[in-house]
Amino acid sequence: MLYVKTPEEVLALIESEFSPLEQAEFVALSEAVGRVLAEDIAAREYVPDFDRSTVDGFAVRASDTFGCSDAIPAILPLQATVLMGEGADYLLNEGKCVAVPTGGAVPRGTDGVVMVEYTEDYGDGTIGVAKPAAPGMNLIFRGDDVYPGKVILHKGRSLSSADIGALAAIGRVQVPVVKKVTVGVISTGDELVPPEAQPGPGQVRDVNSPMLEAMLSTFGCHVVNYGIVVDDEALLSQKVNQAIAECDAVLLSGGSSVGVKDAACRIIESAGQLLLHGIAIKPGKPTILGKAGKKPIVGLPGHPVAAYFITKLFVQPLLGRLMDRDMTVYTVTARVTESISANHGRAQYHCCRLTGTGGELYAQPIRGKSGLITTLAGTDGYFCISRDCEGLPQGAEIQVTITSGV
Numbered sequence: 001m002l003y004v005k006t007p008e009e010v011l012a013l014i015e016s017e018f019s020p021l022e023q024a025e026f027v028a029l030s031e032a033v034g035r036v037l038a039e040d041i042a043a044r045e046y047v048p049d050f051d052r053s054t055v056d057g058f059a060v061r062a063s064d065t066f067g068c069s070d071a072i073p074a075i076l077p078l079q080a081t082v083l084m085g086e087g088a089d090y091l092l093n094e095g096k097c098v099a100v101p102t103g104g105a106v107p108r109g110t111d112g113v114v115m116v117e118y119t120e121d122y123g124d125g126t127i128g129v130a131k132p133a134a135p136g137m138n139l140i141f142r143g144d145d146v147y148p149g150k151v152i153l154h155k156g157r158s159l160s161s162a163d164i165g166a167l168a169a170i171g172r173v174q175v176p177v178v179k180k181v182t183v184g185v186i187s188t189g190d191e192l193v194p195p196e197a198q199p200g201p202g203q204v205r206d207v208n209s210p211m212l213e214a215m216l217s218t219f220g221c222h223v224v225n226y227g228i229v230v231d232d233e234a235l236l237s238q239k240v241n242q243a244i245a246e247c248d249a250v251l252l253s254g255g256s257s258v259g260v261k262d263a264a265c266r267i268i269e270s271a272g273q274l275l276l277h278g279i280a281i282k283p284g285k286p287t288i289l290g291k292a293g294k295k296p297i298v299g300l301p302g303h304p305v306a307a308y309f310i311t312k313l314f315v316q317p318l319l320g321r322l323m324d325r326d327m328t329v330y331t332v333t334a335r336v337t338e339s340i341s342a343n344h345g346r347a348q349y350h351c352c353r354l355t356g357t358g359g360e361l362y363a364q365p366i367r368g369k370s371g372l373i374t375t376l377a378g379t380d381g382y383f384c385i386s387r388d389c390e391g392l393p394q395g396a397e398i399q400v401t402i403t404s405g406v
C-alpha cells in the first residue's frame, strides 16, 4: 500500500529536504554555454567605450541640419573622415560634418548622424544634407550598453548563446559557474538488455538509461551510467551505494512498485532515509524519493513514460535545487482536439502534438499506456488534467509545456 503525496507536496518536500551544493568553478567562455552562473556578473567597464555611429553617414550637430530638405539642403564643410577602429578625439566644429562608417567613433560635440543616402558630396569639400538629424539619431553613446557596476546577468541563470556574446562584450573570458551535478543512472530488471542487443523471449531493450542520460544532459548535468543491474537485491544495493559514493544524486529506474522483487524501496531506506513512496499522479504513481546524507536518490517507475514524466516534473526541479538554478518551464495555451477522460484524484499527464491554425494552437492528445515508449517520440509537449477534474471536453483550453527540441 502506497501513502501518496500530491505533486505540490512533493515539490515542497524537495525544497525543504535538499539545498544547493554551492560548488563553483571557472570555465572558459567557449565552455560556458548551458552552464549555470554561480554569481551575478557586473560590468567593469563602459560598453561601448566611445560614442559611435550606427550607420554609414555624416556626424553633425543636429541643430546645423534643422529645417533642411531636398529643396534646401544644409551645406556643411567636411571637417574630417573617421576610419574604422580609430578614435575621434577632437571637437566637431559648429557648422561642419565628419564622415563616419557604421560603428565608427564620432567626434565630441556630435549629437546626430545623417545617413549617407540623405546627403550629396558636392566634390568641393562640402556635403549637402537633405534630411534634418534629430538629437541622438543614429548614435550609441558611451555606456549605452553597460557601465561599470551594472549587473548584466544574474546568478542561477543557464547561459544562452546571447549571454556568451554579452560576456565577450565586457571581456569576461573566465566565467564563474556552478559545478555540474553528477547524476548516477541505474536500470534494474531481469528482462532488460542493452539497446544494441537483440531481445530474446520476454526481454526488452533498456529504454530508460539512454532516455534519462539524454534528459539529464539537457538539464546541464554530468551523467554516470551504471548500466543494467539484474533483480538481485544485494547486487543492486551494492551498485546503488557505489553510485551514492561517486555521484551527487542517483536515479534508479524499475523496482519501484510493490511487487515481490521490487527492492528499490528497501535499498533506498537502508542507504539513508526514505522520504516518499507514491505520488498522486498518472503515470508515475509508485515513485520513491530518499536521501543518503545530502544526496537525493530517486526510484523511478520502470514504465518508460512514467520515468519520463517523473524526471520532467520532479527530478528536473530537484536538480535545479542542487544547482541553485532557475528551472522554470514555459507553457503555451492550446485547445484539445478531442475530449479526454481522467482519473479523479490523480493529476494526469498526456503528451500531445501541436498544430496551429487561424492564430489558435490545437493540442492532439497522444493516447497510450505508460509501458509504451513511442507515444512519447515525436510529440511536441505535454499537458496536465488536474486531480479534481474528471476530464476535458473537446476544445477545452489547456496549458502545454513544450518539449520538442529538448
Ligand SMILES: Nc1nc2c(c(=O)[nH]1)N[C@H]1C(S)=C(S)[C@@H](COP(=O)(O)OP(=O)(O)OC[C@H]3O[C@@H](n4cnc5c(N)ncnc54)[C@H](O)[C@@H]3O)O[C@H]1N2
Pocket (backbone or CB within 6 Å): 187, 188, 189, 191, 192, 204, 205, 206, 207, 208, 209, 253, 254, 255, 256, 257, 258, 259, 262, 283, 284, 285, 286, 300, 301, 302, 303, 304, 306, 370, 371
Ligand atoms: N500490483 C501493482 N502492480 C503495479 C503497480 C501497483 O501499484 N500495484 N503500479 C504499476 C505502475 S503505475 C507502474 S509505473 C509500474 C512500476 O513498476 P516498477 O517501477 O516496479 O518497475 P518494473 O516492475 O521493474 O517494470 C515495470 C515495467 O517497465 C519496464 N521497464 C523497467 N525498466 C525499464 C527500462 N529501463 N527500459 C524499458 N522498460 C523498462 C519493465 O519491463 C516492466 O514492463 O508498476 C505497475 N505495477
Ligand code: MOO
Pocket (backbone or CB within 6 Å): 281, 282, 283, 284, 285, 286, 301, 303, 305, 306, 370, 371
Ligand atoms: O506510473 Mo504507472 O505508469 O501509472 O503505469
